[in-house]
Amino acid sequence: MTERVAIESRRQVYKGFFQLEEVVLRHERLDGTMSAPMSRLNLDRGDGAAIVLHDPQRQVITLVRQFRYPTWEKGPGWTVELVAGMVEAGRDPADVARAEAREEAGYDTRELRSLGSFYLTPGGSSERIFLYYAAVDQSMRVAEGGGLAHEGEDIEIVEMSEQEAWQALDEQHIVDAKTLVGLMWLRGRQFC
Numbered sequence: 001m002t003e004r005v006a007i008e009s010r011r012q013v014y015k016g017f018f019q020l021e022e023v024v025l026r027h028e029r030l031d032g033t034m035s036a037p038m039s040r041l042n043l044d045r046g047d048g049a050a051i052v053l054h055d056p057q058r059q060v061i062t063l064v065r066q067f068r069y070p071t072w073e074k075g076p077g078w079t080v081e082l083v084a085g086m087v088e089a090g091r092d093p094a095d096v097a098r099a100e101a102r103e104e105a106g107y108d109t110r111e112l113r114s115l116g117s118f119y120l121t122p123g124g125s126s127e128r129i130f131l132y133y134a135a136v137d138q139s140m141r142v143a144e145g146g147g148l149a150h151e152g153e154d155i156e157i158v159e160m161s162e163q164e165a166w167q168a169l170d171e172q173h174i175v176d177a178k179t180l181v182g183l184m185w186l187r188g189r190q191f192c
Contacts, residue, residue, distance in 0.1 A: 003027060005028070006026045006027075006034065007023060007025050008026065009023070009024045010023050013041070018043055018044065018045050019043075019044040019045075020043055020044070021042045022039060023041075024040075025038060026038070041124060042125065042126055043125040043127075045086075045125060045127040046087060046127065047127065047128045047130065048084055048086055048128070048178070049084060049085060049087050049097040049100065050082040050084035050097065050129055051098075051100065051112070052082060052115070052133045052182040052186055053082075053083060053101060053107055054133065054135055054186060055136050055137055055138070056135055057137060059161055059163075060159050060160065060162070061160050061162065061183070061186070062083070062105050062136070063081060063160060063165075063179070064082075064147075064155045064156065064157060065078055065079065065081075065156040065158050066078065066147070066153065066155045066156070079175055080176070081176040081179045082131075082176075083105050084097075084100060084129070087130065093117075093132075094132060097112060097130070097132045097134075101134065103147060104145055104146070104147050104157075105145045106141050106142060106146075107134070107140050107142070107143075107145075108140050108142045109134040109136060109140065112132040112133070113133040114130070114132055115133055115182070115185055117129060120177050129177075131178065131182055131185075133185075162186075162187075162190070165187075166183075169183055
C-alpha cells in the first residue's frame with residue numbers, strides 16, 4: 001500500500017551535532033482521505049551501526065560502558081551497551097560496525113551477520129540502527145580498545161557471561177535500546 005504524503009513547508013530549527021527540522025505535512029489517512037495539516041519535528045542524528053560481539057566458545061558477550069549525558073538526570077549516566085558508532089554519509093554500516101569493534105573493544109571481526117535495522121524513536125527521530133552479530137574469539141583481539149581519545153571517548157570494556165547478560169536483562173539493568181534488541185536476539189537464538 002502506498003500512502004501519500006504532502007509536505008507543505010520545512011524549516012531547519014537547529015543545525016549542529018544534531019539537526020532539528022520542523023515540517024508541516026498532510027498524510028493519507030486509513031480511509032483514503034488526506035489529513036489536516038500538522039506540524040511535526042524530526043531530530044536527525046544520522047544512522048548508527050551496532051554489533052553483538054559474542055564468543056560462543058567461552059559463552060561471553062563483550063559490551064562497553066561509557067558516560068551518556070542524556071541518561072544522567074533520569075538514570076544511570078554510565079550505560080552498558082553494544083559496541084556502536086555513527087554511520088557517516090557514504091560509509092557502509094557494516095564497515096562502521098567493524099571499525100567500532102576494533103576502536104572500542106579491540107576486536108578484528110571477520111564475518112558479520114546482519115540482524116536488520118530499526119528506528120529507535122520513530123515518533124520524533126529519524127535515527128536508524130543497523131545491527132550486526134559477530135562470533136569472536138581471543139585470537140581476534142588485536143588492539144586495546146577503549147575508544148578514541150581525540151573523540152572524547154572514555155570506554156570501559158565489559159565482558160559478561162551469557163548468564164550475567166540474561167540476568168542484567170531480566171533485572172532491567174540494560175537501558176539502551178539497541179543493546180536490549182541485540183541481547184534479546186542472542187538469548188532467543190539459544191532457545192530455538
